[in-house]
Amino acid sequence: MAFVKLFSSLLLVAVLSWYRLEAFPGSGLDPEFYQFSCPQANEIVMTVLENAIVKDPRIAASLLRLHFHDCFALGCDASVLLDDSKNVVSEKNSKPNKNSLRGFEVIDEIKAKMEQVCPHTVSCADIVALAARDSTVLSGGPHWEVPLGRRDSTKASLSESNRNIPAPNSTIQTLIAKFSRQGLDEQDLVALSGAHTIGLARCATFRQRLYNQNGKNQPDVTLERNYYNDLKSSCPKVGGDNNVSPLDVSSPVRFDNTYFKLLLSGKGLLSSDEVLFAGNEQKAAELVRTYADDEDRFFHQFADSMIKMGKINVLTGSKGEIRKNCRRLN
Known part of the structure; x- marks a missing residue:
């Protein structure tokens, strides 16, 4: 009887270990x-x-x-x-x-x-x-x-x-290419960009959209007019590089799907935000609409894409080290 219990316990451990490896295949995590x-x-x-x-x-x-x-x-x-x-x-x-x-x-x-x-x-x-x-x-x-x-x-x-x-003025083609280089697809790109539903960006990262789009000394035509005027008040043509504006002007500290709704109305702060919808890439634009309409779907995909991103070229087993101080090597 003791042997049967021991065997059953070992079998359960093996099954659970197999399940975890299948849930996160190939990552060692x-x-x-x-x-x-x-x-x-x-x-x-x-x-x-x-x-x-x-x-x-x-x-x-x-x-x-x-x-x-x-x-x-x-x-x-x-x-x-x-x-x-x-x-x-x-x-x-x-x-x-x-x-x-x-x-x-x-x-x-x-x-x-x-x-x-x-x-x-x-x-x-x-x-x-x-x-x-x-x-x-x-x-x-x-x-x-x-x-x-x-x-x-x-x-x-x-x-x-x-x-x-990716730079804040990246084209949609550049974004897709840089994400693909990391093993991430277009769905991951759009979902992970949704992290911009919280946080701020410096004037230096979006000034070009206001004053010198494509070297023509004019604003980005995809910017909604009132939003453009508001941004100009916090980001002058010269100076104020570190002045900040919210990436999501409606709910800057709440993680929700408002970011995508703002892209639909021309209120994406960074060029790399707005091109997801206005960059002539049909799949990306459709995903923006989908996540704007369905917050639960965005949340689910964001979680999946974060797990996927978190496994990029990880070191496991005996590779690397466990640092005692994160700022320096042991």
Whole structure:
């Protein structure tokens, strides 16, 4: 009888392990990765974020963006967190990141608490992925099970950061190409762009749309007129580079589908937003309409696309390391 019970237990473990591998095929990741080694991991991330977002609601969007910028350079490996050092040229100095990427101090705080409770166990890469999910949830967006078990990179790539992260004035063709390079399709592109339902953008990232579209010294014709006039008041032709405007003018701190509704009416802040609908790419435009009409469908696809993005070129097993300090190598 004891042998039968033991066999049944081992069979159950094998079945559950197979199920988790089938749920996240080929990634080497598992939502239950820290179930025994650090069961408090999710709670620690959520507790820190609850306090951080109360102090600065914008930080939720910043942490979502941090995950995106990390995954698009080398993969989801926390390379974006590394500071300059003798052996590292930081990705923080790239054009998409410099004077723009935020949230590093929040990641530091989470990591410090993890090290107190579960020393040398939870990777910085997993912390970034969990922080992106919890920032979404705390802003009113969907929840998803984050596959875990990433390890941290022992290098950074300034060149990949500059080359792979789409610019705010990207055409729809460039966006599709850069997402495809990461194994993400057009559906992922439109859904993940929906992260712009929260957060702010600097004047420097959208000034060209107001004053010098295509070098013709005129505004982007896709901008709704009253919206255009409002933007001009906060983003002058000269100066004010760091003045900020909400990416979603209607509900800038709530994760919802309003972003897509605004695209339909010519109120996408960045050119890379508006081209999803006005860029003469039929599938992208249809997806914008779909998500504008159906928030649940957007939420479901956003969660699926975040899981998919979070598996880009991950380091698992004995690859990489578990950093003690997210800003530097061990």
